[in-house]
Amino acid sequence: MKKILVTGGSGYIGSHTCIELLNAGFDVIVVDDFSNSVAEAINRVEKITNKKITFHQVNLLDKKSLNNVFHQEENIHAVIHFAALKAVGESVAHPLEYYTNNITGSLNLFEVMKNHNVSNIVFSSSATVYGDPETTPIKENAKIQATNPYGHSKVMMEQILIDTNIAHQWGVVILRYFNPVGAHPSGKIGEDPEYPNNLLPFVSQVAAGIREQVTIFGDDYQTPDGTGIRDYIHVVDLARAHVKSIEKLNTSPKQTHIFNVGTGTGYSVKQIIETFRRISGKKIKTVIGPRRPGDIAECTADTSLANKELNWHAEFGLKEMIESAWKWQSTHPNGYKS
Numbered sequence: 177m178k179k180i181l182v183t184g185g186s187g188y189i190g191s192h193t194c195i196e197l198l199n200a201g202f203d204v205i206v207v208d209d210f211s212n213s214v215a216e217a218i219n220r221v222e223k224i225t226n227k228k229i230t231f232h233q234v235n236l237l238d239k240k241s242l243n244n245v246f247h248q249e250e251n252i253h254a255v256i257h258f259a260a261l262k263a264v265g266e267s268v269a270h271p272l273e274y275y276t277n278n279i280t281g282s283l284n285l286f287e288v289m290k291n292h293n294v295s296n297i298v299f300s301s302s303a304t305v306y307g308d309p310e311t312t313p314i315k316e317n318a319k320i321q322a323t324n325p326y327g328h329s330k331v332m333m334e335q336i337l338i339d340t341n342i343a344h345q346w347g348v349v350i351l352r353y354f355n356p357v358g359a360h361p362s363g364k365i366g367e368d369p370e371y372p373n374n375l376l377p378f379v380s381q382v383a384a385g386i387r388e389q390v391t392i393f394g395d396d397y398q399t400p401d402g403t404g405i406r407d408y409i410h411v412v413d414l415a416r417a418h419v420k421s422i423e424k425l426n427t428s429p430k431q432t433h434i435f436n437v438g439t440g441t442g443y444s445v446k447q448i449i450e451t452f453r454r455i456s457g458k459k460i461k462t463v464i465g466p467r468r469p470g471d472i473a474e475c476t477a478d479t480s481l482a483n484k485e486l487n488w489h490a491e492f493g494l495k496e497m498i499e500s501a502w503k504w505q506s507t508h509p510n511g512y513k514s
């Protein structure tokens with residue numbers, strides 16, 4: 177069985193990806209420092225799949241310990257690299273912390289990979305690299321113009337991997353996620369933010385009575401109901417795109433591949449809230465606030481490249497995204513602490 181090392185594997189997207197990797201027959205090694213996750217996520221992945229994960233609690237900034245992990249775990253086939261700080265607003269306030277964690281941590285990882293002849297990697301990038309796109313749906317060859325330190329860190333990481341492919345013939349898959357939402361259909365794992373940065377976990381917490389109201393930031397955009405439109409992708413569909421990426425590195429090795437991962441369909445803030453009300457049967461109080469700086473009217477993915485080259489298609493729609501998010505939230509009002 178091929179070994180896949182997953183950094184950030186106990187986090188939101190990482191834990192869902194571990195399930196899909198285990199179900200596809202891979203051996204999974206997780207490296208995480210629990211800075212934004214808990215060990216219980218790994219326990220639950222093991223319970224859901226009835227398979228074992230090898231876990232190392234290591235910060236990527238600790239290169240020596242990271243090196244020991246690669247020394248202990250021989251014959252790693254590929255790395256899936258999720259570990260990063262991810263809050264845009266926080267990155268504006270603390271750019272050095274973001275660059276250190278996301279860039280230095282990743283450089284440590286890549287150097288250790290090189291020293292141990294591990295040359296396949298799938299990297300978590302983001303639609304944020306497109307900034308304010310000229311047209312939407314966005315294709316992968318659209319202009320790259322990130323607007324904040326978090327986005328800049330993703331652009332830099334992409335370039336470092338492109339250059340490493342050229343110099344050392346690494347197999348590289350860069351996945352630009354749109355808006356990952358939802359939870360595993362078992363309801364046993366899901367997103368567990370203390371303070372949500374994204375719309376859907378925020379709406380979930382309002383529906384669950386944890387927060388009072390949702391602020392809609394701007395209802396005067398050039399969209400049918402005036403609120404911002406985004407492309408939401410079920411986290412299980414996103415997780416499966418990683419398994420497809422590993423397969424791509426086998427059939428088309430030593431190349432750099434870049435794919436958008438979304439559904440191609442956009443939903444407005446008001447549509448999300450209305451659908452959540454319908455599915456949860458809960459009252460969700462909303463207030464209209466001002467637009468947030470940097471927010472754009474509409475952002476959806478052109479996913480035709482991933483559909484064709486990865487042989488991957490999003491299978492879940494908005495209903496499944498919100499049903500699964502609500503199942504997780506309503507049974508885990510305090511996340512993994514519940």
Ligand SMILES: NC(=O)c1ccc[n+]([C@@H]2O[C@H](COP(=O)([O-])OP(=O)(O)OC[C@H]3O[C@@H](n4cnc5c(N)ncnc54)[C@H](O)[C@@H]3O)[C@@H](O)[C@H]2O)c1
Binds near residue numbers: 184259260302374
């Ligand atoms: N969730 C989103 O909306 C979204 C959108 C686009 C891209 N992404 C990217 O996807 C990846 C995963 O996101 P997520 O939502 O699962 O986040 P998450 O915070 O739930 O998971 C990240 C994991 O990485 C770990 N980590 C962070 N820094 C580390 C370090 N230095 N050493 C070891 N472990 C470390 C954290 O403890 C956490 O378990 C990130 O790279 C993020 O930038 C996320």
